[in-house]
Amino acid sequence: MKxxxxxxxxxxxxxxxxxxxSKSDSIKYNNTMNRLGMSEExxxxxxxxxxxxxxxxxELNQKKRLASYQLIFFEKSNSNIGYIYGHSKVNKLxxxxxxxxxxxxxxxxxxFAVQGKTSEIEAYKPQSQSYIKIDxxxxxxxxxxxxxxxxxxxxxxxxxxxxxxxxxxYHLNEVTTVLDGQSLSNKESLNKIKKVLHxxxxxxxxxxxDDFTNAETTNNGELYLVGIVLLLFLIVAIDFYxxxxxxxxxxxxxxxxxxxxxxxxxxxxxxxxxTLVPFIVxxxxxxxxxxxxxxxTFNLFMIVSSIIxxxxxxxxxxxxxxxx
Numbered sequence: 001m002k003x004x005x006x007x008x009x010x011x012x013x014x015x016x017x018x019x020x021x022s023k024s025d026s027i028k029y030n031n032t033m034n035r036l037g038m039s040e041e042x043x044x045x046x047x048x049x050x051x052x053x054x055x056x057x058x059e060l061n062q063k064k065r066l067a068s069y070q071l072i073f074f075e076k077s078n079s080n081i082g083y084i085y086g087h088s089k090v091n092k093l094x095x096x097x098x099x100x101x102x103x104x105x106x107x108x109x110x111x112f113a114v115q116g117k118t119s120e121i122e123a124y125k126p127q128s129q130s131y132i133k134i135d136x137x138x139x140x141x142x143x144x145x146x147x148x149x150x151x152x153x154x155x156x157x158x159x160x161x162x163x164x165x166x167x168x169x170y171h172l173n174e175v176t177t178v179l180d181g182q183s184l185s186n187k188e189s190l191n192k193i194k195k196v197l198h199x200x201x202x203x204x205x206x207x208x209x210d211d212f213t214n215a216e217t218t219n220n221g222e223l224y225l226v227g228i229v230l231l232l233f234l235i236v237a238i239d240f241y242x243x244x245x246x247x248x249x250x251x252x253x254x255x256x257x258x259x260x261x262x263x264x265x266x267x268x269x270x271x272x273x274x275t276l277v278p279f280i281v282x283x284x285x286x287x288x289x290x291x292x293x294x295x296x297t298f299n300l301f302m303i304v305s306s307i308i309x310x311x312x313x314x315x316x317x318x319x320x321x322x323x324x
Contacts, residue, residue: 003270006242007278010235014282017231017301018290024224025293026149033150035207036072036082036158037091042180042205049172049198056172057085058163059196067189069181072158076176080120081134083168085161089181093153098143105142105160113139116154117146134159135169152207172197178205228301235305239312242274271313279306 068088075081123130130141183189
């Protein structure tokens with residue numbers, strides 16, 4: 001009975017591990033969505049230039065051999081409105097209706113918009129197409145974005161920029177410019193972008209603050225890994241607990257020779273059944289019922305804990321044999 005309870009305990013530990021990884025994935029994904037899909041390497045570019053946004057995009061478009069990048073120019077007076085331009089790169093965001101921007105939208109003569117599901121900008125829908133009024137002009141809303149728990153994403157309105165559009169109302173010194181993409185790791189491309197935008201300085205992009213400056217944030221980081229390591233130790237402890245009565249049975253047996261070896265092998269099989277069957281069932285249930293993005297982390301946990309479980313059983317049986 002105790003061994004069955006121990007097997008159930010191993011099964012529950014596997015489920016708890018799956019839940020922990022799933023929760024961490026959810027936090028990470030929410031953070032990514034609140035960064036509007038931008039990577040943790042994204043930077044804010046400071047510029048005091050009075051260059052028009054469309055002029056800046058036109059000059060960037062004329063530059064040759066630039067690595068892929070995405071720029072979002074957030075209004076300083078309202079960071080929930082951003083003007084987006086992508087060169088060979090579009091950070092996809094979850095769509096609740098319609099579609100998201102494509103590369104073709106960044107060469108179009110007219111701007112398009114996507115709205116978060118809680119955006120404060122009122123959308124007009126005279127017929128089948130929705131519009132928003134920005135700077136005394138109506139812009140087609142091609143899609144709605146949103147993700148539960150991602151408040152920054154949900155309140156955002158993004159408007160496409162293109163070198164083929166009329167001049168914008170805004171200039172570089174009136175917006176907060178955020179850059180993301182492979183150009184960040186390409187020194188030549190980054191220098192070209194900085195030169196066009198007259199960048200004075202730059203820092204990491206932190207969306208939780210109004211001016212996107214560096215801020216101290218709660219580090220959910222890899223803290224959950226500490227919990228997973230503790231769960232791994234718990235499994236090992238359960239393994240040893242299951243071994244106690246098996247080792248006792250082996251030590252009090254009066255068998256010798258091949259009979260004792262056969263008995264020892266039978267105990268090992270019993271141990272592996274009580275330990276590995278919960279692993280298999282737990283793995284199946286987690287993949288069936290729990291949403292996990294970091295499958296690599298969960299699979300690694302399963303492989304390592306299974307190998308340790310097998311080695312614990314083998315080592316304890318061999319140790320008993322040698323101690324005799």
